[in-house]
Amino acid sequence: ESARLDERTPASAALYARARQTLSGGVASSYQVRDPWPIYLERGEGSAVWDVDGNRMVDFHNGFGSMVQGHAHPAITEAVTARITRGTHFAAPTEDAVVVGEELKRRWGLPRWRYVNSGSEATMDAIRIARALTGRDTIVKVFGSYHGHHDYVMVSIGVPYGEIGDRDDLASLPYGAGIPQSSVDMTIPVPFNDAPAMERRIERLIAEGRKPAAVIMEAAMMNLGIVLPEPGYLEAVREITRRHGIVLIFDEVKTGLCIAAGGATERFGVTPDMVTLAKALGGGLPLGAIGGTEEVFEAVESGKVYQVGTYNGNPLGVAAARASLEKVLTPEAYAHLDALNEHMVTGCQAVIEEFGLPGYAVGVASKGCVTFAPEKIVDYESFKKYQDGELADLAWLYNMNRGVFMTPGREEEWTLSVQHTIADCDVFIDAFAQLAADLTR
C-alpha cells in the first residue's frame, strides 16, 4: 500500500521537496505532517477534493471538520463574492456580525456573543473571561482533550500510557516544549466520563486554596476518535460546577454546527455558562465565537477584561457564516447528515462484524469514526490502553489509495458535509471492506 501511494502522488512528493526549502517541515502547521509526504491539494468542490496529481478523492477530512457545508457551496461562494467587492476589512462591526450573533443566541440559548478568528483564540478568551469574572487562576480540563495551541490548554494531551497518573491525581504535563511550567501548573486534568473524580479533584483544589475559575471540556470528546458522554455525565458536571460557582465552558469548536443546529448543547440537552465555536462556523473562512450568559459577559461589558482582536468579526467571515446559518445548515441539512451517518456507521459496523475486526463504529450527525480497539473507549486512559494505532495508520493508507481523503492523524474522525451523498459514503465503506478482507485473508 505504501508503494501504491508513492506511485499515485509524485507531484505531492515533488512539491514536498520544494516546500521543505522554505516552509518549516514543508507544511503550514505541524498537524499537516504525514509520512511519506503531505498530500498537497489543488481544489475542492462539493464532497470532493483534487490533489496536485489530479487524484479525485471524496473528502472525509473536510478541513478538520470545518467544511460541513462542503466545498465551494454556491450560497457561501455568492455571499463571500458579494462581500469582497464591497470591502473586506474595517475593524468596525457590520450588520452580518449582528445577524450571526442573533442566530447563535437562538441556537445555543446563550444571550451574549463575541467573535474571534480561530478555535484557539476562542478557548483562550473564554478562559480569560472566566478568570476575570471569578478572580481565580486555576482551570480544570479533561485529560487528553485538545482545546487549541495556547499555553493555558496545551497540557496533558498525547501522553504515553505509563505517564497518565492516578485517576484522582492525573499528571499535568506540557504538550511539547515551550509551554511555561507556571501555565502547566495552573491546568488540572481530570478523566472524561467520571463526574465523581472531577468533583473529588475540585474539592481537593478548594481545600488547597486553589478553587478553579472554570472547567473547560468537549461535551463529546472529538480527538480520540469520538467518545460520547455516558448518560448522566454532563448533567452531573453541570450540577457540580454550578454548586461550586465554577464557570462551565463547553468547547464546541468541533461539535458546534457539526452534530446539531445548536451543537452538543442542543444534542445532549445541557447548557454551559460559555461555549466556544470555530471551524464550521466560518464555512471555510477563519471565524470563531464565544457565547455566554449575561453574568459572564458582564466581566467584558464592565471593562474588567478586554476581549479584543483586529480581525474579530471580520466581514468576510461573518458574511460566510450568515449564508451558512441561513441557507446551508438548516434543520433539513441536519436530517440529511443524520441519515448519511447512520449509513456510514451501519455500513462500517457490518464490515467489522463480517470480518471479526477488533473495533466498533460510532457517529453523530456529521462526525463519526471506526475505533480500532477490543474494548469501548470511554476516556483517554482506555484510548491509550486499547487503541490499535498501527491499524489506524493502515486504514489511512487504504483510504488514500482508494479515493478517500482522511485526516493525517490516528485520532481524528470523519466529517461528512451536507453535499455528501450515500454513494460518497459507499466509497468509504468499500475501502474499509477491502482493508478488512486483506487483514483477515
Ligand code: PMP
Ligand atoms: N478546540 C477544539 C475542541 C479543537 O478540536 C480545536 C482544533 N482541532 C481547537 C479548539 C483549536 O482550534 P484552531 O485550530 O482553530 O485554533
